[in-house]
Amino acid sequence: MxxxxxxxxxxxxxxxxxxxxxxxxxxxxxxxxxxxxxxxxxxxxxxxxxxxxxxxxxxxxxxxxxxxxxxxxxxxxxxxxxxxxxxxxxxxxxxxxxxxxxxxxxxxxxxxxxxxxxxxxxxxxxxxxxxxxxxxxxxxxxxxxxxxxxxxxxxxxxxxxxxxxxxxxxxxxRSTAEDVYRAAYPRIERKNLAHYARYPEDAEAVRGIVRHLRDREVALPGGGRLTAEAFQALGIMLGSSTGSHTLHYLIEDAFVPGTAGPELSDSFLWDVQRQLSFAGNPLYAVMHEPIYGQGSLAPGATDWAAERVRGDFPQFDADAALAADAPVLFTGETIHPWMFTNDPALAPLREAAELLAQRTEWPDLxxxxxxxxxxxxxxxxxxxxxxxxxxxxxxxxxxxxxxxxxxxxxxxxxxxxxxxxxxxxxxxxxxxxxxx
CATH class of the missing domain: 3.40.50.1820 (Alpha/Beta hydrolase fold, catalytic domain)
Incomplete structure (x- = not known):
């Protein structure tokens, strides 16, 4: 060896x-x-x-x-x-x-x-x-x-x-996947508010990026789609020691002047792809909710718990935030079905991921x-x-x-x-x- x-x-x-x-x-x-x-x-x-x-x-x-x-x-x-x-x-x-x-x-x-x-x-x-x-x-x-x-x-x-x-x-x-995410969204919101308190200028900058993404199709360099929801997923950075600062520097470099007006810069899109792509760790997305499955605790499926629970926290709705001129909140360590459409590293695993999300027979851990x-x-x-x-x-x-x-x-x-x-x-x- x-x-x-x-x-x-x-x-x-x-x-x-x-x-x-x-x-x-x-x-x-x-x-x-x-x-x-x-x-x-x-x-x-x-x-x-x-x-x-x-x-x-x-x-x-x-x-x-x-x-x-x-x-x-x-x-x-x-x-x-x-x-x-x-x-x-x-x-x-x-x-x-x-x-x-x-x-x-x-x-x-x-x-x-x-x-x-x-x-x-x-x-x-x-x-x-x-x-x-x-x-x-x-x-x-x-x-x-x-x-x-x-x-x-x-x-x-x-x-x-x-x-x-x-x-x-x-x-x-004794926490189910649903329990985990119901507790997670308030913590994610607190991390967002701390970020915007640290970098208040980011609130308008983020709204500008989300408006841009709502108005047009944007492709990442690796072929994935950058939607408003995908951009919000950058909030996963906010739980680390330097994540808020790194996110701020990414946001401040978002736009460059193009021939038809402001457009998202190549450097920004590369940095976003590096943060969002699951090419290096697809199991993180595929197995993220199954790791909470325990048959004696919750005999049902995990069934995309983060996506289901998100609907109970309307403050994460980007369109509502834009309409109210409020800060757009980033999400965090949450996995959603659309990721298996947007990300080329995950798209071929979409059907297997769906079957795992609907699986009900998980041994206790x-x-x-x-x-x-x-x-x-x-x-x-x-x-x-x-x-x-x-x-x-x-x-x-x-x-x-x-x-x-x-x-x-x-x-x-x-x-x-x-x-x-x-x-x-x-x-x-x-x-x-x-x-x-």
């Missing part, structure tokens, strides 16, 4: 052949890739392992360059394994290019039903046994959706865990009884007004997990793990070990 040296680190590749469905180990196989990172000079030190679970769903693990970001802190104590969760990165991909080989949309939907936290945890356990042996235990760091996976891990395979750190990712154990008797040390950073994960849900889950210690902070946004360097991880390590 390839081994590389980067500044201050040694990096090694690992690939594992695993079942698509762990209940059928002799059935179709997939590959799962992981990157091992250890501090230079510590290769033979017998350091304990830290498994990193990325946010998403559908996000590949970080691509490190030396001891960057939180890795610098982690490598003091651990040998780190950066997992490309199934379907992402260098693991067997699940995209518009690869899924047709699986079969028709119904076959694709069945295939993709194995790409939730329960299957990811089973992958982790197979990898753990391979690298550490049957009785070996490792620590887990879960960011955002990775924290959801870590909570499933605590529910279903705690025997493999030494300790768990969660950043912005304690899920609602969390075991409240097991969590109530948990013996694994757990520490979680809960961000005070996290746009992506409901703070109330996170705190309720923290109370439901025996021994879990929380750090509630408004110092960081949802990306605090990355933005803080090693500060967030350092605090969680000390919390879990009783040093704070």
């Amino acid at each position: 390839p081994v590389h040296r980067q500044p201050g680190t040694l990096v090694k590749d690992h690939t594992f052949a695993l079942p698509l469905d762990h209940a059928q180990p002799s059935g179709p196989q997939i590959e799962v890739y992981a990157r091992e990172v250890v501090a230079a000079g510590a290769e033979a030190d017998g350091l304990p392992w830290l498994l990193y679970l990325q946010g998403g769903p559908g996000g590949r693990s970080p691509r490190p360059i030396g001891r960057d970001s939180w890795l610098d802190r982690a490598l003091r104590d651990f040998r780190v394994l950066l997992l490309d969760q199934r379907g992402t990165g260098r693991s067997t991909p699940a995209t518009r290019q690869t899924l047709p080989a699986v079969g028709d949309p119904a076959a694709q939907a069945r295939y993709l039903s194995h790409f939730r936290a329960d299957s990811i945890v089973k992958d982790c356990e197979a990898v753990r046994r391979t690298l550490l042996g049957e009785d070996g235990r490792w620590s887990v760091l879960g960011q955002s959706f990775g924290g959801f996976c870590a909570t499933t891990y605590l529910s279903t395979a705690p025997e493999g865990l030494r300790e768990v750190f969660v950043t912005g990712g304690l899920p609602g154990l 969390y075991d409240p009884a097991q969590l109530a008797r948990n013996e694994v040390p757990v520490a979680a950073a809960v961000y005070h007004d996290d746009m992506y994960v409901d703070t109330a849900d996170s705190l309720a889950t923290a109370r439901a997990v025996r021994g879990l210690r929380t750090w509630v902070t408004d110092e960081f946004e949802h990306d605090g793990l990355r933005a803080s360097g090693g500060a967030v991880l350092d605090r969680l390590i000390r919390l879990a070990r009783g040093e704070l």
Whole structure:
């Protein structure tokens, strides 16, 4: 397996052949890739392992360059394994290019039903046994959706865990997809209002862009359509530490003078496409609502919950905002059916996504009884007004997990793990070990 040296680190590749469905180990196989990172000079030190679970769903693990970001802190104590969760990165991909080989949309939907936290945890356990042996235990760091996976891990395979750190990712154990979005829209509105308070000139600039998009067809460089609703989806940026500022700079460069009047600049359209396209992580869109499905909680389908619930929040109606000369509100981490028409990376997956949205047979992901008797040390950073994960849900889950210690902070946004360097991880390590 390839081994590389980067500044201050040694990096090694690992690939594992695993079942698509762990209940059928002799059935179709997939590959799962992981990157091992250890501090230079510590290769033979017998350091304990830290498994990193990325946010998403559908996000590949970080691509490190030396001891960057939180890795610098982690490598003091651990040998780190950066997992490309199934379907992402260098693991067997699940995209518009690869899924047709699986079969028709119904076959694709069945295939993709194995790409939730329960299957990811089973992958982790197979990898753990391979690298550490049957009785070996490792620590887990879960960011955002990775924290959801870590909570499933605590529910279903705690025997493999030494300790768990969660950043912005304690899920609602009993929250349906509809519950999630009904709580999300008010948070998204608050982030909008904070943005317009910070950059008041953006209110008129955004109205101008939306009027322009209502009056004409606008194509993105990659062939997708930029509609007013798609433009509103840029609000997903508002939940990160620098997202409001980045959005402001994008908005201020929107127009250039054209021969027939103002038109949206090429640079603006490229930047918008980079933010909105799902080409790099189609599973994020396809699996975003199925990750909340739990049969015992809500026997019905998720059925495009974000789209259905949006109608109960008329303040997000762009046309009404224009008519009232009010600020147009951006949406956030919400997935809508029209995305599978507008985005060329998603359009071939539209039928499979619809079948997943109507699927009713989802196994439960969390075991409240097991969590109530948990013996694994757990520490979680809960961000005070996290746009992506409901703070109330996170705190309720923290109370439901025996021994879990929380750090509630408004110092960081949802990306605090990355933005803080090693500060967030350092605090969680000390919390879990009783040093704070």
